[in-house]
Amino acid sequence: MRRSRTWARLTAAIGAAVVVFAAGCGPGGAGGRTLTVWLMSGPVPDDTVNAIGKDFEAAHPGVKVDYQVQQWDGIGQKLTTALTRTSGGPDIIELGTTQDAQYTSQGALQDLTGSVGELNGPQWLPTLKESGAYGGKQYGVPFYAASRVVVYRTDLFRRAGITAPPASADEWLADLAKLKALPGVDPLYLPGQSWYALLSFIWDHGGDLAHNEGGTWRSTVNTPEAKAGFAFYKQLVDTSGTTAAKDTDEATPQQSDVIAKGDTASFIGFGSDLAEVIASNPSLKDKFGAFPIPSRTAGKTAPVLEAGSILAIPANSKNADLAKDWLKIETSAKYQAQLAATDSVPGTSTDTSALRATPVGRAMVAASKDGKVTPVTPRWTAVEADNPLKSALTAYLTGKKSLDQAVSDADSAITKTLTSSS
Template identity: 25%
Template structure:
């Protein structure tokens, strides 16, 4: 071989190596604690692979707006998107997501909890890698309950919760009996309110896709929510989402908080929570022992847009961030109680995790009891626990969430809010062709 060919070949290798070293991924994710921790640990991935990471950390509603717009228009801004159990099957069916067929032989896909894997699979193919999964449960201040002479049942009713919230409220001390999501959004206040309505036996649609906001079940559920938050909730509750309520609970200002099970590690972390040593857990409430706890199943996952030019490198990151090795990494840095929960069977068989996380059993029970195929005791034409798994729900849920947030803020009555929700939902479903 000529010297010139050798030189050219060497130069080509140098260029390829430089290109590989210069490769970078843009990741859009939500500003939740586990994701922020992932960003903090990600330099290890870059050190191992040479792949640089550009992080876009967004509030939940803004994240959803931006990634939905980008993927629907094939904008190509992001190589990795944080998406959930709602978007994954819908977007995969549209051809908007890249299939995850390059996670590697040691990823152990069979270790994923069956319900979690199923939520992210279309036609037998995984389209998003689960980072953490959750259901809903009650977190409460055991010290406040003891002072009030109250015992939290393992499976309380809403009547008990409402009475307890009023008893432990002390506005002079800025302690509020209950904190619930109020910020408008299909994945914010409507996640909680849909679960609440399910526990009352309500449903979004009947079998003919007619909205059901004019039902007595929705009326009773929304009245409970508004009355309870007015009498025993924090001021400005209509602006509070997951992170705001988490901060209130950690500061000792919430007696009870009903939200995602993933929050348990944050409220019991003594470095972050002022009440870490006095937190108890119970199942999401039911209505008069109705039997439906309204548990949801949500999976915050990492997906790759089909428009990404860096799909192979993106799969490398997904395999790293959602692996058993990543759980070990978090445990070594933050302790087993703080690893991302709810995705792998092996985690709930790990004695170190069970010992460190007193909430592990309740979390797994709540997830296993979530019925996403039939979330109401009434027949429904849709799947989903705290959402309706149809493409139109993102827009409809956000619109209804704004109406219900206004009712919480006292800008409209419950009856007016339900009437508006009925009209808007019916109009959008008609426009989408559900009644033809």
């Protein structure tokens, strides 16, 4: 799943250059070979990538590793071109969670089903494992994930008389009403097209996005349960009186830029969003807490989209053996612990102690226990490209369409895309 600028800016140092490691082969003799690794600009820090390279070098003397950082913008076409080459393409690629099925269905990725055990499969994050599977086989290895949580200003909550995070959706609404009474404060920055947040509300009310009927995926958005999720979204907007526009998402403008101005009490996002806020306005450091999106069922958290990435080996790779060895190192407990220390949920580990060291991290760990993914179908990337859910939200929130009409139109559009052959 493609991510916004918030992921990229945390590792600008990675994206600034292509890092080349000297590495080599083991007893099998792979001298003179080059392993090409494509990772996306994201939350994986330089020191982790360098350490993986050094460990690979120690185990494979003589093999050269060409590590290349890619940008999310335009990556689809670049991957399509690379995966159809007869030679010279990448041997390991990072994919968003909605991309694996698309390339797997085209025969572009290697079947890793037989290697799951040696790649620490028992420790895999279930949601990312699901994203990397297709047709009963495994093609992707979990890399890292992140769950959106509610990040809030502890000082503004106290000023409004709120002494503890809400334990239910109703308490959340009540707290927003209290915050609304504070002069000059935006209780919840929630743009009208934050469809990732919408998914939590749809799932929390028992709805879903689509289901598979005998091999054909169809939308399930036009149901009472899914519509209840839309209705709750509108309750949040109306109760908070958010200043956010109803026809844009959290990337336009970047919500971290808005939060950094200092008059927003809460927002839905990642730890990386908060890092950007603090970088822009250091005076806000230590003024934020976080809690999982509350469920309508008191004491529970709402299901949350597990955004993240998986790693795969292209079918045209000439170095699949080396690629698997690199993946063995990356999925080891040593490096998964380092991922947990970067405000990411490690894809292959149950040890989240480092992640729980921060308020956002603790909230993410709690939220991830009920993580979900979008439908694992090759056509879902096409759904996101046009995204009828965004259009439906704007039409409903602005009053241009009734709830029933907005959702019905979105449902029809999603089904049309899912059943299209192109």
